[in-house]
Structure formats: C-alpha cells, structure tokens
Amino acid sequence: MNDEQIQSFLDEIGYSFHTLKRQVEISVKQVDDEGILPLWTTGPIVLR
Amino acid sequence: MDNGSNSIAVIIKHLAGNMISRWADFLTTDGETPDRHRDQEFILTPSDTRQYLMARWETGWQLVFGAVSSISSINFSTTVYIRGEAHSVVRACHRQMTHYAYHVGQIVQLSRYHTGDNWKTLSIPRGQSETFNETLRQKQMKRKNLYDKG
Secondary structure (H helix, E strand, O other): OOHHHHHHHHHHHHHHHHHHHHHHHHHHHHHHHOOOHHHHOOOOOOOO | OOOOOOOHHHHHHHHHHHHHHHHOOOOOOOOOOOOOOHHHHHOOOOOOOHHHHHHHHHHHHHHHHHHHHHOOOOOOOOOEEEOOEEEOHHHHHHHHHHHHHHHHHHHHHHHHHHHHHHOOOOOOOOOOHHHHHHHHHHHHHHHHHHHHHO
C-alpha cells in the first residue's frame, strides 16, 4: 500500500468504528426513552 | 430471550474490556493483556453500575480511535500480536471490526426487542426500500445538475 492507500484505509476503518459506536448509542437511547431500567441493574441477567 | 442470553450491559462490559485490552498499546504489546479477565466480562457485579460501564465503554472507544489515528505509513508494517498470533495491521483492524459489529448487532436487536413498537429503525424502514432509493436518486440528480451548472 502506498501512503494514500494507507490513509484511505485508516479513514474508512475509523469511520466504520464511529458508525458502530453511534449505532449502539442510538439504540440504547431508544431503550432509555421507554424507561426500561432493569437492563442496567446488577444481579441475574434478566432481560425483562 | 432466555436467561443465558447476554444483556446489553454485559455486552457493553465485554466490548469495553476487549477494547481496553486490544488497543491500549496496539502496536507494541500483545492485545490480550495479562490484566484482562475475559470471563469476568460476562458477569455483572455490584460495582458494574451503568455510569461505570459507560465510562469503560468511552475509554475503550477512545483507545480505538487513538490507536487508529496513531497508525501511519511509518508503522503500518508493524506486526500486531493477539494471544501470540501475528497479524498485519489490516488484519488486526478487521478482526476487531467484525467482532464489534457482531456484538453491536446483538445490542441493536436487544434494543429493538425491548423498545417494541416504538422502535425506530437504524436502517431503511421495512417496505420502504424503493421509496428510499428513489429519494436518494433524486437527491443525486439534483446534486449532479447543480454541479453541471456550476
């Protein structure tokens, strides 16, 4: 890979990581908006 | 969903633990650090408050972004080790990308399940692909026309 290709790869991989992080934030906010708090409590892994 | 399934909190805890281990010294030390306790990432303890887990989550991502931005043509040919296995930088990045995408998909699915009918899709809404494509096509045409005139 030349310098330009390396930078292009890094830009793309960085963008994809940002997208993944954002997808989680948007999803969890929707759960929050529903007021479903037990997801974050300790103890047994009970989803509902 | 059964009781053996991982909650959103557990997946967040696991991803944060993975990121902190893999990316803290991405190019210089084995990505499976001695202080990582992977099995514990799937067990919630009283100290795993939401605030704590989200702080770890943010720390993990900042390490990811910091490591990616530290890569250049100068160090691009560095061999990266994960559990003693040699990786090119590209392979190591792809390994992490696919792993995170797998778990992010799980979180999205769990969120959708919990949110129910109020869920707003992150992608094109079901049954609206044609409308979406047409809207996109029109936007592209408009942009092209502006460009041609300019």
